[in-house]
Amino acid sequence: MTTATEAREVVLRLNGITKRFGKQTANDSINLTLHRGEVVALLGENGAGKTTLMNILFGHYTADAGTVEVFGHTLPTGTTGAALKAGLGMVHQHFTLANNLTVLDNILLGTSPIWSLGRGRKSARARVKTLAEDFGLAVDPDAKIAVLSVGERQRVEILKALYRDARILILDEPTAVLTPQETDALFKTLRKAVERGLSIIFISHKLQEVMTISNRVIVLRHGKLVGQTPTAKTTPSALAELMVGAKISKPVPSESKQGATLFSLRGVSAHPPGHRTGLRNIDLDLHAGQILGLAGVSGNGQGALAELLSGEAKPESGEMRLGNEKDPPWSPRAALAAEIGRIPEDRNSVGSIANFTLTENVILETYKNPSLSRAGWMRWSAAETFARKVIAQYDVRCPGPETRIRLLSGGNIQKLILGRAFETSPRIILANQPVRGLDIGAVTYVHERLIAARDKGAAILLISEDLDEILSLSDVIRVMSEGRLSPEFPRGSKTAAELGRWMAGEGFGHAA
């Protein structure tokens, strides 16, 4: 890709965008330009102001100061449709598709009046097909969204934007849910788009991907633009430093000392209610002092396995062992009593209660302890002291323990959940997607804590869709696909591409 972008036409210009929420400045006079045929990566920690900036761009928020220019025309402030009409398209991290409709219907939804959906379908289908071929977005226009894989759904989102003649694409964490192979395919599509003169803003935390795909990197920190450099002239570690404002060293775990088996499953099957994937005849051992990394595309049975360990579900068949105890009475409370620390996959709707304060959230698992309640009466002062301790020790950035947790960023909510789980000195830790959507500073922090817990002898089950995370942290790796578990792969014995093939279901033939 060319680096001589300066001479090209400017398609998007943000002039001095400032946005304040109360005392907090989310965006501090940010200037940004995007040229024709350019990929700009937007980097920043959680709460750095990336989302606010994009919300202003699309008119969801009104900026306190500053203007947005698209193709030389200033957008009216706070009008949600204006940005879309001007040729901006957004691909959200969480897809905005209707599962019960076909690909074509989803693409057409909102483009034409609802009563004319039936008309012009033929030409619409032809156009979608052409777009799909031109951009390498292979997807069946008549398939229902529900049957598509995550990667395919993302292609539909991109097609949706292209169909509306978007000339500027904004992708929010597009690779968070993709396999390495799917990521490569996405990058091919993006390159084709750029060749055709589209411009792209690529929001991501994954520095390696930013280095691969972008022409220019813009770094935000605490609402300010702190760095702007051509990608060719920087390094991942330099970018990481800019983002965090300090030197970052990636945690590298030392050799592990495998200890006793603390938790094991033998021939366990489970069929969770609904259409979720269950477990098919699984054997699993968690050893003290070892991180077992479970790779796999989301929705292949990881949820069912996590529910077993967290006490939410019991095995339907097969044997579960907790230490020496066979098939113990099992519930969330029993799991907590067995010193299992739990970091749930969904920190917002399962891990915390949005309208509760930090104090109320941090004692959710332990409020029955004599130190926090006696004879049915809460000891709120003790609870607040505990909350302050967790806030200080786990670096939770917040106005105070009386703040409602919904006002915190994802990283800070996760740190509080981490503190809640780790303060009980658990012997077994379930870390289900512990860093999804977190910024690099928070990721490093969570990883350091996990390694420290391992070194103190905890058995850790790390479930993640991020292969880099699995590869760098795990002592032993296993891959899950359609409810089946791969054999154990020791650290360093498999590459990302090899694991990717297991994730796609290859290699299980003999096991199924």
Next chain:
Amino acid sequence: MRLEPVANPSFARTLGFPAMALGLSVIVASFLALLAGANPFATLGLILKGAVGSQFAALETLNRATPLIFTGLAVAVAFRAKLWNIGAEAQLYMGALITVILGTSALGLPGPQPLILIAFTAMLGGALMLLGPVILKTRFGVDEVVTTLLLNFIMLLFVSLLLEGPLKDPMGMGWPKSPRLESEARLPRIVEGLRLHWGFALGLICAVAVWMIETRTTLGYEIRAVGQNLKAARFVGIPVNLVLFKTALLSGGLAALAGFSEVAGLKGSLTLDLSPGFGYTGIVVAMLALLHPLGVVVSAVFVAGVFVGADSMSRTAGVPTYIADILLATALLFMVLAILLTRFRIVRG
């Protein structure tokens, strides 16, 4: 125009908008008074005078507020756990029924002991009325809105049956009315000579008690957790069904106290018109108070004042008492808007 969330609503915001809601509902009511051909200022003045204009009026308002405090608390505590108890009316009648059955028989206990026994039994009866729907809800997923609502009609017909049969006062000259309570089963007046009974004081005590339970006890913490986020409550091991049972016992018990207090404190016997919908009005009271137990007292007195004042006004001004219903209905509608406005601000553009 868009809504933007307010991070930390100020004190002025949380009180100002609800106050404005009440103001707006008064303006709507004035307009209706005008339509009825009366002077709106005079009408409102008469309502105010009828509600608090004299010692008699003020005590009448507090008397009317008493059952509403109990049913309001019952609804507020259940709604906190997102347990939709629409059956306070039935639980009230259960409380009244038990009060009459025990209160008309000579218990032979000294001092306040009969009253305490009756109150507790009434609470237990009301609690059991709500336990059934909650068991159906937790076991089979039956919607408690439907079951508690239907129980209201079943209970009313059951009371009617008893009043025409075994509970009918032989000295009642054929009216469907129970015998009068023994004097030992009557709630005395707080101050001799003033028409205000101990039921009101009991209501205040219950409001403080519910407030303490909600804010200071593990049960209150669990109730709030279950109501705010069921998934999270399950995940952290809160025994959700048990919490719902306890909430049901508390809520049903409080509603039953309304029946106890009305029979033992005010009426002295049971008739089919004991409650002009106190159970349903309790929902309005709880919503106006934003489910806050101490707020329930304030909103119960307000609602009672509107009813009592409107009664008195209609006798002198000739404006129909329906104006009270409209006043409350609009107040509730505006209050819903006010709740929104305390949490969100309107942004132009």
